[in-house]
Amino acid sequence: xxxxxxxxxxxxxxxxxxxxxxxxxxxxxxxxxxxxxxxxxxxxxxxxxxxxxxxxxxxxxxxxxxxxxxxxxxxxxxxxxxxxxxxxxxxxxxxxxxxxxxxxxxxxxxxxxxxxxxxxxxxxxxxxxxxxxxxxxxxxxxxxxxxxxxxxxxxxxxxxxxxxxxxxxxxxxxxxxxxxxxxxxxxxxxxxxxxxxxxxxxxxxxxxxxxxxxxxxxxxxxxxxxxxxxxxxxxxxxxxxxxxxxxxxxxxxxxxxxxxxxxxxxxxxxxxxxxxxxxxxxxxxxxxxxxxxxxxxxxxxxxxxxxxxxxxxxxxxxxxxxxxxxxxxxxxxxxxxxxxxxxxxxxxxxxxxxxxxxxxxxxxxxxxxxxxxxxxxxxxxxxxxxxxxxxxxxxxxxxxxxxxxxxxxxxxxxxxxxxxxxxxxxxxxxxxxxxxxxxxxxxxxxxxxxxxxxxxxxxxxxxxxxxxxxxxxxxxxxxxxxxxxxxxxxxxxxxxxxxxxxxxxxxxxxxxxxx
Numbered sequence: 176x177x178x179x180x181x182x183x184x185x186x187x188x189x190x191x192x193x194x195x196x197x198x199x200x201x202x203x204x205x206x207x208x209x210x211x212x213x214x215x216x217x218x219x220x221x222x223x224x225x226x227x228x229x230x231x232x233x234x235x236x237x238x239x240x241x242x243x244x245x246x247x248x249x250x251x252x253x254x255x256x257x258x259x260x261x262x263x264x265x266x267x268x269x270x271x272x273x274x275x276x277x278x279x280x281x282x283x284x285x286x287x288x289x290x291x292x293x294x295x296x297x298x299x300x301x302x303x304x305x306x307x308x309x310x311x312x313x314x315x316x317x318x319x320x321x322x323x324x325x326x327x328x329x330x331x332x333x334x335x336x337x338x339x340x341x342x343x344x345x346x347x348x349x350x351x352x353x354x355x356x357x358x359x360x361x362x363x364x365x366x367x368x369x370x371x372x373x374x375x376x377x378x379x380x381x382x383x384x385x386x387x388x389x390x391x392x393x394x395x396x397x398x399x400x401x402x403x404x405x406x407x408x409x410x411x412x413x414x415x416x417x418x419x420x421x422x423x424x425x426x427x428x429x430x431x432x433x434x435x436x437x438x439x440x441x442x443x444x445x446x447x448x449x450x451x452x453x454x455x456x457x458x459x460x461x462x463x464x465x466x467x468x469x470x471x472x473x474x475x476x477x478x479x480x481x482x483x484x485x486x487x488x489x490x491x492x493x494x495x496x497x498x499x500x501x502x503x504x505x506x507x508x509x510x511x512x513x514x515x516x517x518x519x520x521x522x523x524x525x526x527x528x529x530x531x532x533x534x535x536x537x538x539x540x541x542x543x544x545x546x547x548x549x550x551x552x553x554x555x556x557x558x559x560x561x562x563x564x565x566x567x568x569x570x571x572x573x574x575x576x577x578x579x580x581x582x583x584x585x586x587x588x589x590x591x592x593x594x595x596x597x598x599x600x601x602x603x604x605x606x607x608x609x610x611x612x613x614x615x616x617x618x619x620x621x622x623x624x625x626x627x628x629x630x631x632x633x634x635x636x637x638x639x640x641x642x643x644x645x646x647x648x649x650x651x652x653x654x655x656x657x658x659x660x661x662x663x664x665x666x667x668x669x670x671x672x673x674x675x676x677x678x679x680x681x682x683x684x685x686x687x688x689x690x
Contacts, residue, residue: 455494
């Protein structure tokens with residue numbers, strides 16, 4: 176049982192597959208000049224303030240990051256070490272056209288049978304899948320080895336929120352889901368498109384659900400699929416949900432003040448349903464792309480809650496509530512009769528500053544687009560569909576399948592696609608739990624969910640596939656897969672981003688070649 180529903184899908188679309196719950200919306204150490212350290216800084220006077228990760232900024236077009244991976248005895252889990260700080264991954268801030276130079280050294284012990292190989296995936300970026308860039312198939316460091324990545328961020332990359340994490344087959348849930356090895360990437364420029372954001376305090380928030388207790392006992396564990404989940408809102412066991420590794424921190428916000436939340440779901444298999452007491456969410460971007468990258472969708476959508484599956488990102492504006500006891504929640508999410516439990520959890524407290532009087536409550540103002548977005552394949556008119564494909568997600572006997580096949584590293588590509596084209600994919604889920612479709616290198620456009628048209632389509636790199644319906648019909652997504660950018664040439668992956676599903680076979684290769 177593992178699942179997570181992606182992100183921000185539209186209300187009407189979910190009536191077919193969410194068990195009747197209320198619908199939700201869419202949807203070397205760097206030079207000193209590069210590094211900002213402000214973890215745990217609390218200028219507001221509130222204790223327990225949400226910590227901010229260290230930030231590495233590009234200098235002269237290059238962001239240089241050096242990480243090591245070590246074993247932490249207290250948790251019996253691997254961890255990133257950055258700038259001498261253990262269990263820390265910096266936020267990497269770059270401009271379109273910059274280069275990320277990342278070195279990672281595997282300092283884990285050499286013990287047979289342990290999951291101590293390392294590589295890095297640059298999730299959501301339109302980067303090359305070939306070494307030394309975003310290659311997860313041929314690039315691997317074993318204990319005592321190091322890797323050197325050079326990732327060119329396209330000049331026309333959409334401004335928004337991306338992230339990085341290990342992606343070693345069979346080890347991903349252990350390293351990312353259980354150990355929490357992940358960090359944010361911010362491509363600058365969204366505030367030029369929506370100038371109102373430049374005036375707001377911004378929080379980059381990584382939601383993790385790390386293992387609590389003896390991680391060695393859970394290493395590689397998998398729950399028998401198709402177990403009936405009679406109480407999707409019941410308690411879950413074994414994990415602790417945190418924001419930037421802090422448990423139920425304080426976010427200081429005055430009544431009426433607007434703040435910009437940029438949230439990554441870096442959990443292994445938890446679907447978030449984000450909501451704030453006394454405030455709607457003014458959503459501006461999903462999976463790194465501003466909503467109006469798709470020209471038919473407005474630059475903002477106001478939602479009461481946002482469904483965010485593992486790997487997805489959502490960026491939204493919160494208006495400070497009147498109540499001094501308001502909370503930031505993930506609400507209960509029903510992942511299907513065979514799915515994991517995702518109960519309602521408090522993520523943070525929203526409190527006014529104690530060092531100065533609260534601001535007078537102000538009516539929210541709409542964000543309006545000003546500067547144009549980058550011109551790229553995603554902002555241009557779609558060509559005719561070049562091919563139609565059917566992709567089936569299934570499971571059984573503790574294994575997970577795409578088109579009835581469990582993944583092996585020696586597999587040939589399941590599909591060969593041509594750069595310069597757009598394809599229509601019908602993705603079917605014949606299981607009793609949701610799955611989380613993710614593809615590397617590209618974004619896709621969901622047109623229909625369970626045969627219901629999406630009223631406000633948007634570009635995504637991860638999306639929940641609804642579970643099998645009560646009438647026995649498969650849950651479905653109808654999507655346009657955009658392979659037009661020639662930078663994607665090479666072999667890469669698509670898979671379920673519920674990470675134990677991925678590790679146990681729900682993944683396949685895809686090869687992009689010239690037309």
